[in-house]
Amino acid sequence: MLSSDYVQTVFQEKLIQKIMIEVRESISAQVTQKTYAEFHEKNNGEYLSEYINDAGNIEANAISKTFSLLSHGVLIIFATVALASYHLLFLPVILVLAMLMMLLPNKLGQPMAQATRNLSEGNAELSNHLTNYLNGFDVFFNFRRLAIYRQLVKKTSQHYASTKIAYTKTNARVTNTIGGLSIFCQIMVDIVTSVLAIMGLIPLGAISSTGNIAANVFNSLSSFSNEFVQIKATRPLFDKIKPQFSGKAVEEQVSAPIFRTMLEIKNLNYTVGNKVIFHQLNLKINKGGKYALVGKSGVGKSTLLKILSGQITNYSGQILIDGIDLHQFSQDQLVSLLQYVDQNVYLFNDTVANNISLWDQTLLDDNLKVALEKAEVDFTDTSKQMIAENGQNLSGGQKQRLALARFFYQPKLIALIDEGLSALDTQTATKIDEVLLNDKKLTLIEVNHHLSPEMIPKYDDVISLDQA
Ligand SMILES: Nc1ncnc2c1ncn2[C@@H]1O[C@H](COP(=O)(O)OP(=O)(O)OP(=O)(O)O)[C@@H](O)[C@H]1O
Numbered sequence: 001m002l003s004s005d006y007v008q009t010v011f012q013e014k015l016i017q018k019i020m021i022e023v024r025e026s027i028s029a030q031v032t033q034k035t036y037a038e039f040h041e042k043n044n045g046e047y048l049s050e051y052i053n054d055a056g057n058i059e060a061n062a063i064s065k066t067f068s069l070l071s072h073g074v075l076i077i078f079a080t081v082a083l084a085s086y087h088l089l090f091l092p093v094i095l096v097l098a099m100l101m102m103l104l105p106n107k108l109g110q111p112m113a114q115a116t117r118n119l120s121e122g123n124a125e126l127s128n129h130l131t132n133y134l135n136g137f138d139v140f141f142n143f144r145r146l147a148i149y150r151q152l153v154k155k156t157s158q159h160y161a162s163t164k165i166a167y168t169k170t171n172a173r174v175t176n177t178i179g180g181l182s183i184f185c186q187i188m189v190d191i192v193t194s195v196l197a198i199m200g201l202i203p204l205g206a207i208s209s210t211g212n213i214a215a216n217v218f219n220s221l222s223s224f225s226n227e228f229v230q231i232k233a234t235r236p237l238f239d240k241i242k243p244q245f246s247g248k249a250v251e252e253q254v255s256a257p258i259f260r261t262m263l264e265i266k267n268l269n270y271t272v273g274n275k276v277i278f279h280q281l282n283l284k285i286n287k288g289g290k291y292a293l294v295g296k297s298g299v300g301k302s303t304l305l306k307i308l309s310g311q312i313t314n315y316s317g318q319i320l321i322d323g324i325d326l327h328q329f330s331q332d333q334l335v336s337l338l339q340y341v342d343q344n345v346y347l348f349n350d351t352v353a354n355n356i357s358l359w360d361q362t363l364l365d366d367n368l369k370v371a372l373e374k375a376e377v378d379f380t381d382t383s384k385q386m387i388a389e390n391g392q393n394l395s396g397g398q399k400q401r402l403a404l405a406r407f408f409y410q411p412k413l414i415a416l417i418d419e420g421l422s423a424l425d426t427q428t429a430t431k432i433d434e435v436l437l438n439d440k441k442l443t444l445i446e447v448n449h450h451l452s453p454e455m456i457p458k459y460d461d462v463i464s465l466d467q468a
């Protein structure tokens with residue numbers, strides 16, 4: 001008996017976890033369908049909450065409860081058959097009362113779904129705030145503001161508590177209503193039993209056993225009904241994580257670009273809120289040209305590179321690659337041509353090799369070696385070496401070199417490098433710059449805050465956004 005319980009429990013858990021993998025796959029599908037701008041409408045804490053809290057709620061309330069629902073359904077059928085064996089009149093009575101109990105979930109489903117939606121938002125907010133404060137832990141530590149950290153976490157915890165209490169209240173109201181109705185139904189069956197016994201249609205001695213069986217039926221029905229409400233209430237969570245296919249995939253697209261002559265920016269306008277970043281900007285970038293992009297902080301250098309690399313799309317004017325509008329290319333096509341190296345380097349808590357090749361299954365050791373050499377990565381003995389979360393075990397300049405190694409591992413025709421060398425000493429920066437500048441095939445746009453007079457002649461042009 002014990003071993004069969006063990007087998008059933010393990011089998012059930014395996015099935016649940018199989019479904020949960022699919023649930024999280026669905027969240028990933030939804031996340032990866034988003035555009036760059038859509039993804040950044042939410043914070044990471046909210047995504048984390050979908051993977052952990054919403055998925056956890058689905059596991060506890062939709063999937064696990066489906067198993068209980070099934071077993072209660074079977075119990076109801078057997079108990080009803082047993083009751084009907086005493087007298088067939090029990091059948092219609094139970095049927096009517098059961099229908100009454102099953103009508104209830106429809107009424108209670110709405111407030112439970114709303115409570116689930118609110119709880120999901122509460123979870124997202126909690127996760128969001130905690131991620132925010134934890135990511136900034138070093139700041140609290142260094143400014144000796146650890147008490148503030150505790151206060152902030154307590155405040156967000158208190159706020160979450162009220163959401164959870166509201167959810168539990170709705171949940172308890174639902175359970176009570178169903179429980180109350182179940183008692184009413186049992187009394188009705190008891191009345192029917194007594195009438196049948198008085199009329200001599202069932203033996204008096206059967207009253208206690210029919211009472212027990214009826215209690216079984218309505219207890220199971222009560223659980224069934226409750227589980228039904230809980231399962232239905234998870235609907236908003238399924239709606240939230242369901243991938244929404246946009247029409248973009250079927251848009252007509254031109255064939256992958258082959259960069260032949262020129263990248264042209266024509267009458268580019270871009271505004272964020274009320275702030276005009278670009279007004280009628282015109283630029284021509286020749287194939288193989290080497291350009292330094294300069295301008296004061298906040299002028300729009302990174303924004304321009306993000307527009308060219310397809311991360312920002314809501315600009316007006318035209319970006320043309322050999323005369324073809326950038327909007328015509330898919331992000332995949334665009335990235336096959338150019339690579340943006342972000343000013344803010346993100347490194348994964350994984351090996352050097354995975355950080356550079358980005359989990360390339362056909363990792364080519366030679367490519368990796370060349371990439372590490374070109375990016376002057378001389379501080380790791382082995383590509384299997386682990387990098388700490390966001391590269392905390394590395395210096396700023398070391399992180400930049402690993403980001404550049406990512407580019408060198410899979411070089412593209414156009415490199416958009418956003419202050420990739422700003423944290424490096426002049427000697428190392430010059431060495432890497434020379435690799436980039438001497439590559440005849442490469443078209444380079446490099447944001448450079450510290451352009452020395454001797455470096456200027458090495459570029460074909462210095463583009464300043466200050467006057468633009
Ligand atoms: N995601 C964003 N949402 C709203 N405004 C933004 C966003 N990113 C940048 N900005 C604004 O756009 C302007 C240009 O920013 P950008 O990052 O392009 O400047 P930058 O020239 O690269 O500056 P820096 O030299 O400091 O890196 C800034 O005023 C900034 O406040």
Ligand SMILES: [Mg+2]
Binds near residue numbers: 301303343418
């Ligand atoms: Mg910038």
